[in-house]
Amino acid sequence: xxxxxxxxxxxxxxxxxxxxxxxxxxxxxxxxxxxxxxxxxxxxxxxxxxxxxxxxxxxxxxxxxxxxxxxxxxxxxxxxxxxxxxxxxxxxxxxxxxxxxxxxxxxxxxxxxxxxxxxxxxxxxxxxxxxxxxxxxxxxxxxxxxxxxxxxxxxxxxxxxxxxxxxxxxxxxxxxxxxxxxxxxxxxxxxxxxxxxxxxxxxxxxxxxxxxxxxxxxxxxxxxxxxxxxxxxxxxxxxxxxxxxxxxxxxxxxxxxxxxxxxxxxxxxxxxxxxxxxxxxxxxxxxxxxxxxxxxxxxxxxxxxxxxxxxxxxxxxxxxxxxxxxxxxxxxxxxxxxxxxxxxxxxxxxxxxxxxxxxxxxxxxxxxxxxxxx
Amino acid sequence: xxxxxxxxxxxxxxxxxxxxxxxxxxxxxxxxxxxxxxxxxxxxxxxxxxxxxxxxxxxxxxxxxxxxxxxxxxxxxxxxxxxxxxxxxxxxxxxxxxxxxxxxxxxxxxxxxxxxxxxxxxxxxxxxxxxxxxxxxxxxxxxxxxxxxxxxxxxxxxxxxxxxxxxxxxxxxxxxxxxxxxxxxxxxxxxxxxxxxxxxxxxxxxxxxxxxxxxxxxxxxxxxxxxxxxxxxxxxxxxxxxxxxxxxxxxxxxxxxxxxxxxxxxxxxxxxxxxxxxxxxxxxxxxxxxxxxxxxxxxxxxxxxxxxxxxxxxxxxxxxxxxxxxxxxxxxxxxxxxxxxxxxxxxxxxxxxxxxxxxxxxxxxxxxxxxxxx
Numbered sequence: 001x002x003x004x005x006x007x008x009x010x011x012x013x014x015x016x017x018x019x020x021x022x023x024x025x026x027x028x029x030x031x032x033x034x035x036x037x038x039x040x041x042x043x044x045x046x047x048x049x050x051x052x053x054x055x056x057x058x059x060x061x062x063x064x065x066x067x068x069x070x071x072x073x074x075x076x077x078x079x080x081x082x083x084x085x086x087x088x089x090x091x092x093x094x095x096x097x098x099x100x101x102x103x104x105x106x107x108x109x110x111x112x113x114x115x116x117x118x119x120x121x122x123x124x125x126x127x128x129x130x131x132x133x134x135x136x137x138x139x140x141x142x143x144x145x146x147x148x149x150x151x152x153x154x155x156x157x158x159x160x161x162x163x164x165x166x167x168x169x170x171x172x173x174x175x176x177x178x179x180x181x182x183x184x185x186x187x188x189x190x191x192x193x194x195x196x197x198x199x200x201x202x203x204x205x206x207x208x209x210x211x212x213x214x215x216x217x218x219x220x221x222x223x224x225x226x227x228x229x230x231x232x233x234x235x236x237x238x239x240x241x242x243x244x245x246x247x248x249x250x251x252x253x254x255x256x257x258x259x260x261x262x263x264x265x266x267x268x269x270x271x272x273x274x275x276x277x278x279x280x281x282x283x284x285x286x287x288x289x290x291x292x293x294x295x296x297x298x299x300x301x302x303x304x305x306x307x308x309x310x311x312x313x314x315x316x317x318x319x320x321x322x323x324x325x326x327x328x329x330x331x332x333x334x335x336x337x338x339x340x341x342x343x344x345x346x347x348x349x350x351x352x353x354x355x356x357x358x359x360x361x362x363x364x365x366x367x368x369x370x371x372x373x374x
Numbered sequence: 375x376x377x378x379x380x381x382x383x384x385x386x387x388x389x390x391x392x393x394x395x396x397x398x399x400x401x402x403x404x405x406x407x408x409x410x411x412x413x414x415x416x417x418x419x420x421x422x423x424x425x426x427x428x429x430x431x432x433x434x435x436x437x438x439x440x441x442x443x444x445x446x447x448x449x450x451x452x453x454x455x456x457x458x459x460x461x462x463x464x465x466x467x468x469x470x471x472x473x474x475x476x477x478x479x480x481x482x483x484x485x486x487x488x489x490x491x492x493x494x495x496x497x498x499x500x501x502x503x504x505x506x507x508x509x510x511x512x513x514x515x516x517x518x519x520x521x522x523x524x525x526x527x528x529x530x531x532x533x534x535x536x537x538x539x540x541x542x543x544x545x546x547x548x549x550x551x552x553x554x555x556x557x558x559x560x561x562x563x564x565x566x567x568x569x570x571x572x573x574x575x576x577x578x579x580x581x582x583x584x585x586x587x588x589x590x591x592x593x594x595x596x597x598x599x600x601x602x603x604x605x606x607x608x609x610x611x612x613x614x615x616x617x618x619x620x621x622x623x624x625x626x627x628x629x630x631x632x633x634x635x636x637x638x639x640x641x642x643x644x645x646x647x648x649x650x651x652x653x654x655x656x657x658x659x660x661x662x663x664x665x666x667x668x669x670x671x672x673x674x675x676x677x678x679x680x681x682x683x684x685x686x687x688x689x690x691x692x693x694x695x696x697x698x699x700x701x702x703x704x705x706x707x708x709x710x711x712x713x714x715x716x717x718x719x720x721x722x723x724x725x726x727x728x729x730x731x732x733x734x735x736x737x738x739x740x741x742x743x744x745x746x747x748x
Binding site: 037109 | 551
């Protein structure tokens with residue numbers, strides 16, 4: 001359950017733009033404003049807020065960069081769009097706040113203390129609670145409860161902050177309502193994606209390939225790809241119809257991205273993707289690869305060691321071979337290709353409505369994914 | 375940690391109004407709209423949503439009724455205010471959505487499966503997960519994790535829904551911004567109140583009387599009293615200055631209410647307040663009563679059995695006697711009186727700015743609290 005955190009800036013930020021400095025400035029402005037509103041609350045909460053700010057600052061800003069790059073490209077020819085750059089920057093930063101809220105709640109639900117090898121927000125709070133006796137293995141349950149509760153509350157604070165940004169933007173009310181519709185859609189998809197993820201892991205929901213596919217789209221694709229692209233479209237003054245079409249591109253792009261993530265974790269070289277080899281198999285992650293395999297006669301051999309926390313390298317390699325034999329590896333490649341092709345078709349379909357820079361930019365993003373090896 | 379759920383309609387709904395029917399209609403409209411937007415998500419999530427709707431329908435609508443009653447009274451003379459009745463109804467229902475979101479997250483954090491003797495949302499989900507083997511004592515940890523995760527996600531959905539209502543109301547943007555400021559203030563206070571509550575219970579925050587008092591105000595008073603009263607003031611077209619004054623009244627009223635709740639649980643007749651006798655002492659709740667006692671020489675005798683899950687009636691009565699001897703009981707009564715007096719002064723101060731019906735209504739609310747015995 002990694003919410004696309006393995007995205008790298010090279011892979012997804014539109015080429016030719018560097019918005020980092022202004023994104024950081026706007027992020028700092030948001031922090032200052034939130035800190036100020038929380039200044040009366042006593043030292044404990046302010047320390048918690050500072051820990052959250054530190055954690056948030058470590059993000060790679062993939063979503064804000066995608067939003068701003070797309071918006072800039074879409075508005076090279078329109079005056080309306082250019083005038084909306086300040087608003088685009090605010091919404092861009094809000095997508096990062098939303099991402100952080102989702103990550104923290106995800107970590108609460110999964111009981112994770114680390115993200116990409118470093119203590120996450122919850123891990124930091126846990127360590128601060130008792131620095132002398134900090135242990136990430138079997139921490140004091142009361143301390144862990146405190147840290148997780150901090151995670152729920154700080155996540156809520158950032159969900160609220162995201163909504164405040166969308167609700168307050170200086171636009172005519174109909175445009176603001178379109179942004180709020182998009183945020184509503186994004187929240188619903190993402191929450192239900194997480195709901196399916198937890199349900200599949202805990203067997204509250206029967207695992208099958210369609211549910212696994214739906215989960216990937218809802219949990220990651222919508223807020224990571226569809227949200228920034230559609231927000232850019234709204235702010236650039238595109239029609240609702242074109243906004244929807246751009247959204248479809250985002251959904252395909254994001255689904256392809258998430259499926260690739262699963263593919264590379266299972267079949268890629270661990271040295272390249274940077275995760276533990278076989279961690280998805282060890283954790284019993286219900287990917288579409290597993291969803292496919294479940295319906296084949298090889299499943300009875302695979303399930304013996306699937307979701308086995310003690311999985312050895314040899315057993316992992318055996319499962320990998322079985323996943324190739326049963327056709328799941330080929331199916332996964334085909335599905336990724338299908339989504340990338342669908343993307344290209346949707347982009348081509350928009351050629352008459354968008355300027356050629358946007359078309360080039362979107363194609364470049366598909367090509368980046370197509371060539372992704374880690 | 376009961377978020378004021380012991381409020382009864384008699385105690386707090388402004389007398390002379392019955393808004394229940396229109397509140398239920400608007401609540402149903404909100405449910406339908408949310409259901410429709412979630413209709414594509416598969417049966418498991420829709421079942422979860424229906425469970426949430428059922429739980430939400432059981433509320434006593436104290437906050438919406440207070441908001442609508444106050445708004446109606448404030449607008450008997452103004453055309454603007456009357457025109458805003460539809461908006462007031464939407465915001466009123468949003469306060470109920472917010473209340474539900476807070477209750478569910480509170481129950482997740484406390485690990486509670488019941489509220490007022492009935493299975494709460496989490497308890498319902500847990501029971502649905504495995505109806506044949508349902509046990510509320512030592513439930514299957516994986517099932518409990520599923521139910522709690524549902525709680526986090528459904529809480530988030532209702533937090534988002536609350537913000538959407540505030541962000542979309544059909545008002546001039548400056549009035550909408552005032553409502554959004556109020557929501558921001560409410561969210562921050564309530565989250566920090568819960569943060570302090572968990573911190574005090576788990577000893578992550580040093581218990582003292584000021585923190586306990588702050589916790590009561592932030593966690594309950596703001597969203598239960600200040601929010602409905604200030605929202606009514608904004609919608610009735612009151613100036614920002616008068617809105618702030620009405621907010622101060624709400625904060626005093628809410629703090630008095632919460633302190634009374636703590637007082638009655640500890641010193642009242644269990645038969646009247648309907649809670650287990652001594653449950654606050656058994657659970658180690660850091661009330662202002664305990665905060666006061668901590669600073670006295672009787673504390674060493676009290677703490678022996680404070681926060682003892684096996685507390686007997688005799689031990690409970692001993693603690694109660696010690697709390698009287700050390701002056702905590704008297705202190706508690708004085709503090710409640712102080713807040714009610716402060717309320718009356720603040721109301722009197724507004725006499726020239728508000729019509730006499732509003733003044734009467736606010737005084738009536740103070741009198742109701744003053745005469746409260748359960």
